[in-house]
Amino acid sequence: MIVDAHTHIFPPQVLADRHAFLEGEPAFAAIYANPKAPMLDGPGLIKAMDQGGVDISWAVGFPWVQEKHARLHNDYLCEAVASSNGRLRGLGCVHPPAGWALAEARRCLEMNLSGLGELAFYDSDLDLASLAPLCQLCAEADRPLLLHTNEPVGHRYPGKSPMSLTTLYQLIRDHGRTKLVLAHMGGGIFLYSLLKREVHDSLQNVWLDTAAGPFLYGPRAYALAVEFLGPHKLLLGSDHPLLPVSRYQQELEQADLAPEELEQVLGLAALELIP
Ligand SMILES: [Zn+2]
Numbered sequence: 001m002i003v004d005a006h007t008h009i010f011p012p013q014v015l016a017d018r019h020a021f022l023e024g025e026p027a028f029a030a031i032y033a034n035p036k037a038p039m040l041d042g043p044g045l046i047k048a049m050d051q052g053g054v055d056i057s058w059a060v061g062f063p064w065v066q067e068k069h070a071r072l073h074n075d076y077l078c079e080a081v082a083s084s085n086g087r088l089r090g091l092g093c094v095h096p097p098a099g100w101a102l103a104e105a106r107r108c109l110e111m112n113l114s115g116l117g118e119l120a121f122y123d124s125d126l127d128l129a130s131l132a133p134l135c136q137l138c139a140e141a142d143r144p145l146l147l148h149t150n151e152p153v154g155h156r157y158p159g160k161s162p163m164s165l166t167t168l169y170q171l172i173r174d175h176g177r178t179k180l181v182l183a184h185m186g187g188g189i190f191l192y193s194l195l196k197r198e199v200h201d202s203l204q205n206v207w208l209d210t211a212a213g214p215f216l217y218g219p220r221a222y223a224l225a226v227e228f229l230g231p232h233k234l235l236l237g238s239d240h241p242l243l244p245v246s247r248y249q250q251e252l253e254q255a256d257l258a259p260e261e262l263e264q265v266l267g268l269a270a271l272e273l274i275p
Contacts, residue, residue, distance in 0.1 A: 006237025042080030061093025117146025
């Protein structure tokens with residue numbers, strides 16, 4: 001069972017004319033103004049899943065600044081899930097500081113979306129105040145919240161935000177009941193579970209995904225995440241169409257996980273989180 005817990009799809013309107021969506025959307029423009037930045041719709045993703053042997057994918061939304069864009073995208077995620085023959089799970093997305101964010105997030109969970117994601121602050125640190133009601137909503141609904149995180153040090157790349165592990169750790173501590181999936185190996189926060197006090201227990205309700213991992217870490221990072229948090233806490237996520245799942249499978253093989261650990265990472269852990 002292969003589950004890809006981090007993929008991006010966009011509505012056909014965005015695919016047809018991405019330039020019409022750039023104005024007033026700095027984060028979208030920063031990542032997708034380049035016509036070479038690949039984009040897919042639901043059927044395009046399912047085709048890639050068939051080619052790559054992926055059974056189920058989580059398709060995430062984008063943190064649009066404008067409500068009309070968020071609604072269009074979230075409605076499309078619902079549609080794509082409904083017509084996917086069980087192959088897709090959708091995560092609705094909002095721009096957390098927006099006045100409409102909580103109502104739209106609630107609407108997403110009332111539709112057939114399985115959680116929220118990929119919530120992101122691409123040009124600032126995480127805003128704890130605006131994330132709080134969204135974390136609470138997900139805790140009450142018992143659905144996961146997938147959050148963009150990245151390492152606070154190291155080389156720069158598009159989409160790398162100036163976030164800090166101090167703020168991320170505060171978010172985790174404040175929302176122990178929320179199932180938090182931290183994208184991109186959680187910015188490395190799992191390494192601190194080696195500390196003798198507190199951190200390991202604080203990460204009880206935290207999962208990591210491998211999205212963009214081959215650009216960021218050597219395969220040993222996956223082995224360490226599995227060792228520190230357990231194999232049921234590391235989710236294969238490809239960030240497709242950024243990278244194909246096969247690339248992650250190659251790297252995970254080099255991590256020397258036990259076969260049953262690899263099975264968890266490749267799909268069983270994600271299936272447990274969103275059946
Ligand atoms: Zn991300």
